Amino acid sequence: MQLEKGLLLLIGCMVVSGWNAASEQSTASQQKDDSGPRRYYYTSSLYWDSAEGFCDSFGHQTLCTFDQLCPKINGARQFIHDVIPGDHWVPVKDRDWVEIGDYHSAPCFLHSWRWSPNPAWGENTVSYAFKGYVYCCKDTSPDQLPAVSYRYIGKTATYESSKDHCRQQKRRLCNSSEICVKSKPVYGIAKGNQWVAIYGQFNEWIQIGNAYEHTCFHHGPRFGQPTWGTRTDGSDINWVGYVYCCK
Known part of the structure; x- marks a missing residue:
């Protein structure tokens, strides 16, 4: 009887410790690693900005850097976790992507080494089998920017919902001037057309994207107050979603 119990315990441990790909699909499931970066499966339709927002939603988390995922050990890049079989790219800081599978012979292959740092498939919501994983690391920027937080709240964002989100964080x-320093958003320039609500004037917005080279331009002086900023139908629009909150 004791031998049978021992065999059952051994088999149970093998099942628990084995990698189950099915369990890492559809929802954001976490591979816990308290000693460093944490891996999640988010969605195969993720793009760079959505991945950054996903990490930020945990609080004091951000996308990992290439060096955090692939530190140099004895002069060679080594991936911090076990390699996932196949072709798998994950977003990293500086709007780049790194291969963590074995498709290119070995992991730690940056997309910018051979192609552009921000591929088209990394900037849209088209679903691909080679994307979906996200690595989040501790965000050290709050130490540098203690008064500013940056969150993604979705495409239904309005001026009032943005303001309410900050109020819930006991912020405004x-x-x-808090969003843009030296004509650049403090959390980096977003891809394309992206507006965020600002304090001080109702329904005023500032551009944090690179559309038409209008980064850090106010909406009102050029285009007037936008009707989409006060819409009440709950509709999605592609050029809103991010919120900057300050103390």
């Missing part, structure tokens, strides 16, 4: 909307 940031003003333009």
Whole structure:
């Protein structure tokens, strides 16, 4: 009887410790690693900005850097976790992507080494089998920017919902000088057309994307107050979603 119990315990441990690909699909499931970066499966339709927002949603988390995922050990890049079979790219800081599978012979292959740092498939919501994983690391930027937080709340965002989100965090909307320093958003320039609500004037917005080279431009002086900023139908629009909140 004791021998049978021992065999059952051994088999149970083998099942628990084995990698189950099916369990890492559809929802964001976490591979816990308290000693360093944490791996999640988010969605195969993720793009760079959504991955950054996903990490930020945990609080004090951000996308990992290439060096954090692939540190140099004895002069060679080595991936911090076990290699996932096949072709798998994950977003890293500086709007780049790194291969963590064995498709290119070995992991730690940056997309920018051979192609562009921000591929088209990494900037849209088209689903691909080679994307889906996200690595999040501790965010050290709050130490540098203690008064500013940056979150993604979705495409239904309006001026009022943005303001309410900040209020729930016991903060307020940031003003333009807190969002943009030296004509650049403090959390980096977003891809394309992206507006965020600002403090001080109702339904005023500032551009944090690179559309039309209008980064850090106010909406009102150029285009007037946007009707989409006060819409009440709950509709999705592609050029809103991010919120800057300040103390």
